[in-house]
Amino acid sequence: MVRKLSIALLPGDGIGQEVVAAARKVLLALPGRHELAFSFEDLDWGSDYYFRHGAMMPIDALDRLQGHDAILLGAVGHPDIPDHITLHGLLLPIRRGFDLYANVRPAYLYEGVRSPLSGYAPGSIDMVVVRENTEGEYAPIGGFLYHHLPEEVAIQTSVMTRHGVERIIRFAFELARRRNGKKRVASITKSNAQGYTMTLWDRVFRAVAQEYPDMETESLLVDAAAMNFVRRPDSFDVVVASNLFGDILSDLSAIVTGSIGLAPSANLDPSRRRPSLFEPVHGSAPDIAGKGLANPLATILSAAQMLEHLEAGEAAQSLESAVRAVLKEGRALTADLGGNSTTSEVTSAVIEKLG
Ligand code: NAD
Ligand code: IPM
Ligand code: MN
Numbered sequence: 001m002v003r004k005l006s007i008a009l010l011p012g013d014g015i016g017q018e019v020v021a022a023a024r025k026v027l028l029a030l031p032g033r034h035e036l037a038f039s040f041e042d043l044d045w046g047s048d049y050y051f052r053h054g055a056m057m058p059i060d061a062l063d064r065l066q067g068h069d070a071i072l073l074g075a076v077g078h079p080d081i082p083d084h085i086t087l088h089g090l091l092l093p094i095r096r097g098f099d100l101y102a103n104v105r106p107a108y109l110y111e112g113v114r115s116p117l118s119g120y121a122p123g124s125i126d127m128v129v130v131r132e133n134t135e136g137e138y139a140p141i142g143g144f145l146y147h148h149l150p151e152e153v154a155i156q157t158s159v160m161t162r163h164g165v166e167r168i169i170r171f172a173f174e175l176a177r178r179r180n181g182k183k184r185v186a187s188i189t190k191s192n193a194q195g196y197t198m199t200l201w202d203r204v205f206r207a208v209a210q211e212y213p214d215m216e217t218e219s220l221l222v223d224a225a226a227m228n229f230v231r232r233p234d235s236f237d238v239v240v241a242s243n244l245f246g247d248i249l250s251d252l253s254a255i256v257t258g259s260i261g262l263a264p265s266a267n268l269d270p271s272r273r274r275p276s277l278f279e280p281v282h283g284s285a286p287d288i289a290g291k292g293l294a295n296p297l298a299t300i301l302s303a304a305q306m307l308e309h310l311e312a313g314e315a316a317q318s319l320e321s322a323v324r325a326v327l328k329e330g331r332a333l334t335a336d337l338g339g340n341s342t343t344s345e346v347t348s349a350v351i352e353k354l355g
Pocket of ligand 3: 248251
């Protein structure tokens with residue numbers, strides 16, 4: 001029986017348009033044996049919508065998204081609108097509004113891809129950054145006093161709740177247990193400087209770790225973690241971090257495995273009450289937007305994570321294998337991977353490999 005999946009497509013801004021169009025094509029080309037049928041709703045929310053309506057998305061946006069099985073998003077960000085307006089108008093309210101608390105960002109060194117670090121064999125770097133996605137440093141708690149005056153004061157407060165910290169750490173351990181990896185969980189904080197939120201995190205990490213005696217653990221300060229992502233990237237398996245630290249470290253894990261153009265992400269509601277959101281780690285890349293130069297593979301791999309989450313695991317594997325084959329062959333690669341192919345050439349190459 002053919003299973004119908006209803007997907008909200010939210011390409012957003014810049015190269016988001018190009019990479020989501022590519023992922024859509026690839027999903028539609030999945031072989032019939034997977035017995036999946038997609039119904040897409042194309043949503044034109046984003047910066048152009050903002051220029052027309054004065055808001056990034058309609059007021060009832062979350063109600064409209066709620067009806068879908070999942071959301072595939074491109075990127076948000078426009079050079080003519082301050083980033084805090086675009087991001088707080090679209091992506092961040094969806095992550096929080098749907099309680100998509102687990103942001104899962106795998107980084108894998110594929111065969112055929114060159115890491116800027118020398119000496120790493122394909123598959124030897126294989127980690128997942130699990131990023132807390134609903135609170136922490138991204139909590140919209142703060143304000144200005146004497147705004148724009150010489151005596152101006154700005155306050156932005158990081159919010160960590162035991163509930164929020166515990167569930168993301170537990171999620172990381174469960175993921176490490178399921179993965180075919182090193183069964184190792186690294187926790188990243190900065191408790192030497194931030195003695196409240198980050199020490200709460202450390203205490204919860206130690207407590208939850210007790211329940212997983214089969215897992216190796218390490219606790220690193222974020223500055224040392226940044227160094228070790230470069231010095232010994234092959235030692236990491238699952239890395240769990242706060243919202244901001246996870247954001248920063250996942251650009252680093254992306255580049256040590258070749259390119260941000262390859263890095264996918266899942267914003268999950270593990271309770272499955274709400275549609276989860278899948279998106280590349282990268283942004284709208286205004287420097288290359290509209291030129292057909294964007295690497296679509298991060299978004300295609302995000303679509304594979306989406307299929308995995310929707311319990312279409314074989315289709316997800318087909319997609320990932322097709323990407324793997326394109327990379328290994330090395331004929332259709334975008335500039336970020338040292339090639340000179342266009343977005344649509346890479347997309348066609350993936351579709352060809354789907355067979
Ligand atoms: P970016 O990820 O958009 O770009 C960083 C660099 O990587 C650029 O040189 C870009 O050309 C390159 N790059 C990114 N994706 C690529 C791809 N698929 N193929 C080839 N090259 C790629 O980050 P930025 O420049 O810091 O931010 C640009 C805008 O995107 C800002 O408005 C920012 O706020 C926004 N942003 C949005 C998201 C999101 O929507 N999730 C994520 C990051 C940044
Ligand atoms: C990401 C992005 C966003 C984040 C920005 C654009 C708000 O950098 O998804 O990695 O920090 O979450
Ligand atoms: Mn980021």
